[in-house]
Amino acid sequence: MTVTSLGTAPDRQSQLARRIRLLVAATIAYNVIEAIVAITAGTIASSTALIGFGLDSVVEVSSAAAVAWQFSAREHAVREARERTALRIIAVSFFALAAYVTVDAVRALGGAGEARHSTVGIVLAALSLAVMPFLSAAQRRAGRELGSASAVADSKQTLLCTYLSAVLLVGLLANSLFGWSWADPIAALVIAAVAVKEGRDAWRGDGCCAVPVAAVTTEAAGGTEVSEATDRKAHDCSCC
Numbered sequence: 001m002t003v004t005s006l007g008t009a010p011d012r013q014s015q016l017a018r019r020i021r022l023l024v025a026a027t028i029a030y031n032v033i034e035a036i037v038a039i040t041a042g043t044i045a046s047s048t049a050l051i052g053f054g055l056d057s058v059v060e061v062s063s064a065a066a067v068a069w070q071f072s073a074r075e076h077a078v079r080e081a082r083e084r085t086a087l088r089i090i091a092v093s094f095f096a097l098a099a100y101v102t103v104d105a106v107r108a109l110g111g112a113g114e115a116r117h118s119t120v121g122i123v124l125a126a127l128s129l130a131v132m133p134f135l136s137a138a139q140r141r142a143g144r145e146l147g148s149a150s151a152v153a154d155s156k157q158t159l160l161c162t163y164l165s166a167v168l169l170v171g172l173l174a175n176s177l178f179g180w181s182w183a184d185p186i187a188a189l190v191i192a193a194v195a196v197k198e199g200r201d202a203w204r205g206d207g208c209c210a211v212p213v214a215a216v217t218t219e220a221a222g223g224t225e226v227s228e229a230t231d232r233k234a235h236d237c238s239c240c
Contacts, residue, residue, distance in 0.1 A: 013076050016146040021071050023139045027064045027158060030131065031057040037124055047115035049184050052104045053125070053168045056097055056161060063093040063157040067150050079148070086150035087202050090157060094199030097160070101192040105185035117176045125169035132162040153202040160198065163191050 035057035042050030066089035070082040136158040143151030171184025 010076070013146060016142050017071050017076075017079065019142045020139060020146070020148070020151050021068065023135060023142065024064045024068045024071065024154070027135050027139075027154075028061050028068065030135075031060045031064070031161075034124065034128060035061070037120065041118050041120040041124065045116045045118035045121065047118055047121060047172070048104050048108055049115065049168055049171050049188070050118060050121045052101060052188075053164060055100060056164055059093045059097045059100075060157055060161050063090045063154050066090055066093075067154045070148075070150055083148065083150050084205070087153055087205055090150060090153045091199045091203035093157065094160075094195045094202060098192040098195035098199065101164075101188050101195065105188040105192070108185035108188075109182065115172075115175055115181075118172060122169065122172050122176070125165050125172060128165035129162060129169060132158055132165060136162065149202075149205050153198070156198050156202075160191065160195060163194065164188075167191055 035054045038050050038054030038057060040054075042048070042052075042054060066086040070079055070086040073079050073082065136155045139158065140152055140155035143149075143155060167184060167187040170187065174180040174183040
């Protein structure tokens with residue numbers, strides 16, 4: 001009987017890990033700047049949506065920092081051991097974001113505060129809407145190939161930031177052009193529901209579409225078979 005490893009080669013694992021570290025570093029740097037600009041502009045314009053968007057950037061930084069901590073280890077075994085802790089941090093970040101967005105949306109629907117026009121906010125939302133999808137897609141591809149649920153979960157956090165950018169942009173434009181103050185909080189409640197779902201998936205460890213361990217094939221007299229346990233693991237993996 002011959003056993004053949006079909007898993008990701010060590011050199012490829014190292015390459016993917018380096019790529020994820022770079023993407024996470026870029027995400028953290030962008031979100032730190034985004035948070036400062038959004039919270040400052042939101043305070044000047046009395047915009048709870050802009051301030052909330054800035055706080056979302058802070059949550060995004062905490063999620064990316066968890067993945068950065070996991071992938072700071074050079075050894076693949078150490079990264080795998082840190083994965084569950086990173087996933088729990090990401091899940092809590094999602095839940096915190098959902099809680100804040102919900103409270104903020106309810107307050108906005110109750111008429112708490114009148115936001116003024118913010119050119120800086122509109123430009124920031126449009127820029128984030130253009131940048132975030134590329135960061136999310138690149139990290140998700142690398143995470144799936146490597147078999148890292150935490151990297152995939154963090155890419156979902158970045159994608160959620162894209163949705164929030166769209167919500168913020170629509171809300172700011174609707175408020176500036178038409179005076180529709182209700183549009184942003186309604187859409188924000190939908191985003192909060194998505195955040196709860198993604199947080200639940202991260203807590204359970206769902207979201208990794210690659211098989212994180214080597215597949216095993218057995219060569220017998222009648223041909224080659226794939227291990228039933230490994231095949232079942234592949235099918236159990238949730239995909240986004």
